[in-house]
Amino acid sequence: MQQKQVKNITQHCYNFPSMKKPIVMRDNIIDTIDRLFNSTTVVYIEGEENVGKTIIAAQFAEKHQNNSFCLFIKGSNNIGSNIPIIRTDLYSQINYYLINAIPEKEMIISPDGYIEILYKLTRHCRMQDSDVYFVIDGIDNVEDFVTQKTIMDLFPIGNSDRFKFLIVTGNQQIMNLHHTITLKNESCAKNVIVSNFTEGEAIKLFEEYELLCPDDVITIFKNFKKPGELATIYRLLEKSEDPKRILDDPIENLGDLFLKTWSNNDIDKDSEIILAALAFDKDFHSPDYIATLCNVPIDVVKRTIERITFLDFNKYDQQISFISEGFHKYAIKRLEAYQMIIYEYSLRLLLYTPDDMKTVQLAPFYYKKLGQHDKLSEYLTADRLMSVFKGTKSESQTISIIKEGFRAACSVRHDQNAFTMSLIESISNIFTSSAVSEKEIQARAMLGDFAMAMKVARQAKTKEDKLLLLSQLMMWQTKKGLAPDELTIEEIKILHHSIDYSIIKEKSIRISTYLLHTLPDLAVDIIERLGNATEGESSTDVAIARITMSGIVSEHSNEIDLLDVDNSLIKNSIVKNVYSELRALLKHQPVDKVLNEIDNMNSKSSKLLFLRNWLIIHREEDIEGFATRKAMELSVETLGYTLTASILRDISSSLPYINKAADKASNIEWFDRQISALTLIDISLTS
Numbered sequence: 001m002q003q004k005q006v007k008n009i010t011q012h013c014y015n016f017p018s019m020k021k022p023i024v025m026r027d028n029i030i031d032t033i034d035r036l037f038n039s040t041t042v043v044y045i046e047g048e049e050n051v052g053k054t055i056i057a058a059q060f061a062e063k064h065q066n067n068s069f070c071l072f073i074k075g076s077n078n079i080g081s082n083i084p085i086i087r088t089d090l091y092s093q094i095n096y097y098l099i100n101a102i103p104e105k106e107m108i109i110s111p112d113g114y115i116e117i118l119y120k121l122t123r124h125c126r127m128q129d130s131d132v133y134f135v136i137d138g139i140d141n142v143e144d145f146v147t148q149k150t151i152m153d154l155f156p157i158g159n160s161d162r163f164k165f166l167i168v169t170g171n172q173q174i175m176n177l178h179h180t181i182t183l184k185n186e187s188c189a190k191n192v193i194v195s196n197f198t199e200g201e202a203i204k205l206f207e208e209y210e211l212l213c214p215d216d217v218i219t220i221f222k223n224f225k226k227p228g229e230l231a232t233i234y235r236l237l238e239k240s241e242d243p244k245r246i247l248d249d250p251i252e253n254l255g256d257l258f259l260k261t262w263s264n265n266d267i268d269k270d271s272e273i274i275l276a277a278l279a280f281d282k283d284f285h286s287p288d289y290i291a292t293l294c295n296v297p298i299d300v301v302k303r304t305i306e307r308i309t310f311l312d313f314n315k316y317d318q319q320i321s322f323i324s325e326g327f328h329k330y331a332i333k334r335l336e337a338y339q340m341i342i343y344e345y346s347l348r349l350l351l352y353t354p355d356d357m358k359t360v361q362l363a364p365f366y367y368k369k370l371g372q373h374d375k376l377s378e379y380l381t382a383d384r385l386m387s388v389f390k391g392t393k394s395e396s397q398t399i400s401i402i403k404e405g406f407r408a409a410c411s412v413r414h415d416q417n418a419f420t421m422s423l424i425e426s427i428s429n430i431f432t433s434s435a436v437s438e439k440e441i442q443a444r445a446m447l448g449d450f451a452m453a454m455k456v457a458r459q460a461k462t463k464e465d466k467l468l469l470l471s472q473l474m475m476w477q478t479k480k481g482l483a484p485d486e487l488t489i490e491e492i493k494i495l496h497h498s499i500d501y502s503i504i505k506e507k508s509i510r511i512s513t514y515l516l517h518t519l520p521d522l523a524v525d526i527i528e529r530l531g532n533a534t535e536g537e538s539s540t541d542v543a544i545a546r547i548t549m550s551g552i553v554s555e556h557s558n559e560i561d562l563l564d565v566d567n568s569l570i571k572n573s574i575v576k577n578v579y580s581e582l583r584a585l586l587k588h589q590p591v592d593k594v595l596n597e598i599d600n601m602n603s604k605s606s607k608l609l610f611l612r613n614w615l616i617i618h619r620e621e622d623i624e625g626f627a628t629r630k631a632m633e634l635s636v637e638t639l640g641y642t643l644t645a646s647i648l649r650d651i652s653s654s655l656p657y658i659n660k661a662a663d664k665a666s667n668i669e670w671f672d673r674q675i676s677a678l679t680l681i682d683i684s685l686t687s
Helices: 027-036 053-063 083-099 111-128 145-152 172-184 199-205 214-223 227-239 243-248 255-264 269-280 287-294 298-307 325-334 336-350 357-369 373-379 382-392 395-411 415-431 435-446 450-458 463-479 486-497 505-515 520-533 537-552 573-587 591-599 604-617 625-639 645-652 661-680
Strands: 042-046 068-072 132-137 163-168 190-193 311-314 319-322
Touching (some): 027 053, 053 068, 053 163, 083 145, 214 227, 255 325, 269 325, 269 336, 357 373, 435 463
Parallel strands (some): 042 190
Antiparallel strands (some): 311 319
16 A cells, blocks of 8 residues: 655754754765664664754754654743653654544644554554654753653554654763663664764855855854854844854854853863963964963863864874964954963073073063063163064064163163163164165066066065066066966065054055055055054055055056955955045046045045045046035045135136036135135144
8 A cells, every 4th residue: 555645744843943944964974874774773863962963954854754653842931841741742643644634723632642653653654554753852941850751651562563762862861771672673773973063064054144255154163163152153143134244243242152162161270271371372382382372281281172162173293273363363362361361471481591582572472561660671681672573574573672662761760771772773774775775676577677676676685676676577577468376476575464454554655556556455454454453544545545645546557457456355444445435547537436435435545545645636627516525525524614725726626617608607706715814823824
């Protein structure tokens, strides 16, 4: 007799999990369970919390929805673990399978009634030569074993080889109980261990969420690999008005998930001090080094590495690290009380070899953080500074240490040391100056002698100068229609990631200007890092203005295509505004589009900077009067009461070219009033 086809039984299961998005089908695990049922009647699903065990059980039930009976117990509530309710729920599903009908809603099934329908099910499966599945999840949520056993006794395990049982449990007592039953039937229970998502599964989870690119998902995945955690983040992003903000500050916005992971690791005092060392110490972290630094046995360090889930250990180079920068930042916040202790430990260990280059590089940082300015001033001698420069070939690192020494000497009134530091900085600036080399590369490039220009660039004394000169050389190659060498591009990217641009602000702007021609994404990154390192909005505006006027508004500006820059890379609002400005400047957009551009900007100073420069570029063309008037209004709004002479002079240069007489007259009248105001406060228009 052919088996009767029925509808989806899972829809009649009390507490069946919601299968709303995001859901990733873990077909490999479902297929494994199906294969195991070829040789056993009981399969256990095991795994850590939040790895998706319940969803896998639900996915299996949905795959076999015509012949699966389910029990999903949520939490430890009385209703979910109420024996009569569970019995009635299972009866309803089995009855629906057998006769396409469910009992009345008010009806509670008696034990005898339940035994009777199990008998009918056994007979049906034997006659139809068909299998059925019982899917059981949440039994571990029931608090006492007696109730657990009573619930499990409702399932006819061992009664028929046509009955298959998928049980989500880590409870060894339950496993032992049913393992004994299955052994009597000459069939051993099997186990499936569920692990975290792979990177590919994480990307698939978020693939329909268009606001995140794969790189964003990988960033999330580095912090959270468990399906339950990723699903929580997905729902947070869906509800958020500004999803990117969540990713920009994960510690603030995903703090509960970090806390839960931290708490699950049961961190003791030894683990805390080891984690604090990893968080605050600036050296390379091998197990031996951490054991020495924290004065703990090496076995304790190794056990901590093995036990803490958010630590990573590279066996090849013996380095311990956090699995992500997110967990590193969370550890810094969580273990703040240990910060000064670790700094003292680190400095003490370094000073065993005071003249070692690593010590000279790191000790100033610890001295500064510990407030030991007098010791820092005494420690930084000229010989030690020279060893840093010779060892690192890094202008930014050397100047950074010099500046720290100068500030320390000033704070403790060591005038001689302050003078020495100032003198060394001046000599260093002269020594590392790349101005002459820049001119030589420009001359060589204009002659087409790129081989000699490359030789000049590679002879640079510092990493910063090498990056500057290679970027300049690539710019000239692009202007000459030549394709830059791939090895040079890769070298530039490596240098870019090794430099602290906040120390060399002037040079950073020049590097950005050159890179805009060939690697605009890197130029964006430099300006953004420079903006983040500079305090105050006005400082960022100055940096952006410099790059705009020195590199973009030039005779070669029409050769640069900044429309290729990925605007989503820019997180700093001021930088984003000015890159909108650059696109408009380079493409010579008409006035209506110009005004649309500035309407989308946040900062009035950026609006003024944009419109002022646009008017200068277009001052000898026919200009709509309202563009000039808009610049006037922005000037007053930005400066508060009246224009400065230089801004007035720049905007007024467009007056003769306003194409409508009435507009020209009203604008001139406005300018006359401004000139009168400047005269009243005794400022010359030529000042």
